[in-house]
Amino acid sequence: MTTDVDKSKLAATKPKKKKKARPWYRTAVQIFFFTLVALITLNEALVELGRQTIPFLATASLHAICPFGGVVSIYEFVTAGRYAQKVHSSSFILMWAAFILAVGFGPLICGWVCPLGSFQQWIAKLGRKFQGKKYNHLIPAQVDRPLRYTRYLVLAVVIFFTASTRKLVFQDYDPYFALFNFWSSEIAWTALLILGVTIVASAWVERPWCKYLCPYGAVLGLFNLFRIFRIRREESTCINCKLCDRNCPMNITISTATAVKDHQCIACMNCTSEQFCPVADTVDFTTRRDAGTMPATESTSKEEV
Amino acid sequence: MKAKSAAVAIFVLVVIFGSVTYTSITGQWQTKTSKVPTTYTEGTTTGQYDPADIRGSYTLADIEKSFGIPADELATAFGIKDRDNAAVQVKEMETIYAALAAEGKEVGTNSVRVFVALYKGLPMDLTDTTYLPRPAVEILKTKATLNQEQLDFLDKHTVDIP
Numbered sequence: 531m532t533t534d535v536d537k538s539k540l541a542a543t544k545p546k547k548k549k550k551a552r553p554w555y556r557t558a559v560q561i562f563f564f565t566l567v568a569l570i571t572l573n574e575a576l577v578e579l580g581r582q583t584i585p586f587l588a589t590a591s592l593h594a595i596c597p598f599g600g601v602v603s604i605y606e607f608v609t610a611g612r613y614a615q616k617v618h619s620s621s622f623i624l625m626w627a628a629f630i631l632a633v634g635f636g637p638l639i640c641g642w643v644c645p646l647g648s649f650q651q652w653i654a655k656l657g658r659k660f661q662g663k664k665y666n667h668l669i670p671a672q673v674d675r676p677l678r679y680t681r682y683l684v685l686a687v688v689i690f691f692t693a694s695t696r697k698l699v700f701q702d703y704d705p706y707f708a709l710f711n712f713w714s715s716e717i718a719w720t721a722l723l724i725l726g727v728t729i730v731a732s733a734w735v736e737r738p739w740c741k742y743l744c745p746y747g748a749v750l751g752l753f754n755l756f757r758i759f760r761i762r763r764e765e766s767t768c769i770n771c772k773l774c775d776r777n778c779p780m781n782i783t784i785s786t787a788t789a790v791k792d793h794q795c796i797a798c799m800n801c802t803s804e805q806f807c808p809v810a811d812t813v814d815f816t817t818r819r820d821a822g823t824m825p826a827t828e829s830t831s832k833e834e835v
Numbered sequence: 836m837k838a839k840s841a842a843v844a845i846f847v848l849v850v851i852f853g854s855v856t857y858t859s860i861t862g863q864w865q866t867k868t869s870k871v872p873t874t875y876t877e878g879t880t881t882g883q884y885d886p887a888d889i890r891g892s893y894t895l896a897d898i899e900k901s902f903g904i905p906a907d908e909l910a911t912a913f914g915i916k917d918r919d920n921a922a923v924q925v926k927e928m929e930t931i932y933a934a935l936a937a938e939g940k941e942v943g944t945n946s947v948r949v950f951v952a953l954y955k956g957l958p959m960d961l962t963d964t965t966y967l968p969r970p971a972v973e974i975l976k977t978k979a980t981l982n983q984e985q986l987d988f989l990d991k992h993t994v995d996i997p
Contacts, residue, residue, distance in 0.1 A: 553839075553840045553841065555840045555841050555843070555844035556840055556843075556844065558844070559844050559847055559848070588866065589866075590866035590867070591866070594866035594867070595866065610873070610887070611873055611876065612873045612885075612887075612888050615890065615891065615944070616890070616891070618865050618866055618867065618868065619858075619863055619864065619865040620855075620864055620865060620866045623854055623855070623858045623863065623864060624851070624854070624855075626854070627850050627851050627854040627855075630850050630854075631846070631847060631850050631851075634846065635838070635843060635846070638843065638846075638847055642843070642844070642847050643847065643851070695962075696887070715930070759836075759838050797843075799840050799843070802840075804839060804840055805840075814837050815837065815838040815839075815843070816836060816837045816838070817836045
């Protein structure tokens with residue numbers, strides 16, 4: 531019979547499991563873009579105040595460096611050859627750059643670049659700390675799943691009203707604009723309210739704005755249906771630990787899929803063997819050409835999420 | 836082919852900054868308006884500046900330059916006093932007339948567009964939510980050639996300066 535003392539001895543002699551070192555590239559890119567956008571916005575504010583600007587840094591309004599401005603201007607550009615209010619060619623160029631990224635890897639803008647997405651993710655760290663495994667599993671799946679399509683409704687409404695008024699109607703509801711311009715007189719109370727709700731909700735649900743309401747996320751999410759590199763799981767080596775599912779900020783079930791096609795994937799790579807998956811070469815970001823090593827069932831639609 | 840996060844990070848930076856650099860070199864990258872409106876591309880007004888492209892960041896001097904309406908006259912029309920009229924930005928109208936916006940009567944950038952279009956006899960969609968201050972309406976009735984529909988619009992969309 532094993533005593534408590536024996537157990538503690540065993541535990542003491544058992545080699546400690548070495549914590550896997552995870553790459554920091556994504557975090558570095560997120561911090562870089564968050565800081566860059568904050569500094570550019572600050573520089574623009576300094577210009578408006580007539581103060582000394584930050585050297586070697588561009589001055590531009592947040593609208594000018596937001597690729598979604600390009601998306602909402604498409605109608606105006608095609609019909610009249612100009613952009614919507616407050617939008618410039620820079621937004622259009624960034625929109626195309628984001629599309630190039632999305633064709634290759636899906637919504638990298640959402641998972642790697644968008645400062646509002648990063649901000650919500652950093653709040654999520656606190657949520658996870660206090661709520662543990664319960665975090666990000668508050669809403670029942672049967673309610674959550676249809677709610678995820680709300681962002682397409684938001685997208686349709688934003689495009690319709692921008693096209694019919696030529697105004698950047700979304701600005702008054704945009705938490706991203708509110709986050710970097712909260713001191714400005716340009717900010718509508720509705721945008722501040724939505725930002726506040728997003729911040730509070732992020733303590734229970736990861737990336738609530740991205741999941742349910744972001745119209746730009748809706749656009750980029752469509753690229754998940756045909757992007758070149760996608761998340762693929764090797765069934766033969768998978769140990770079914772479900773760490774991939776638990777660490778997906780968008781609650782996608784990766785552990786039963788062979789290829790992820792979910793419109794909500796933000797290409798964060800959390801689920802990959804490079805990050806949280808404990809088995810090498812099991813969940814990877816690959817092209818279909820590598821599918822020779824994948825199970826034959828990989829192409830069946832029921833196994834694609 | 837497998838992509839590691841380091842490669843993805845490089846791809847993100849190369850595509851974004853590559854696009855910005857390339858379009859900066861070719862002159863396509865603009866983060867600010869050129870202060871010159873686009874021109875009409877069809878109809879009898881082809882080649883003329885389109886008031887619908889007036890932006891909130893335009894100053895009254897920019898409008899004077901493109902449309903030939905004196906900045907002082909624009910300032911009078913929109914009730915701007917004791918200012919360097921040439922430097923006043925169109926978007927400031929929204930602040931000056933903020934109280935009216937709450938009543939659904941908007942005097943802002945679109946009001947300036949309508950004023951310029953009617954003043955110059957250029958085509959413009961007249962929207963129901965756009966209003967003009969009384970001095971602007973008086974200037975238009977005195978100086979512009981207006982049809983009955985435009986006169987009716989102005990009569991229904993006149994506000995007093997707060």
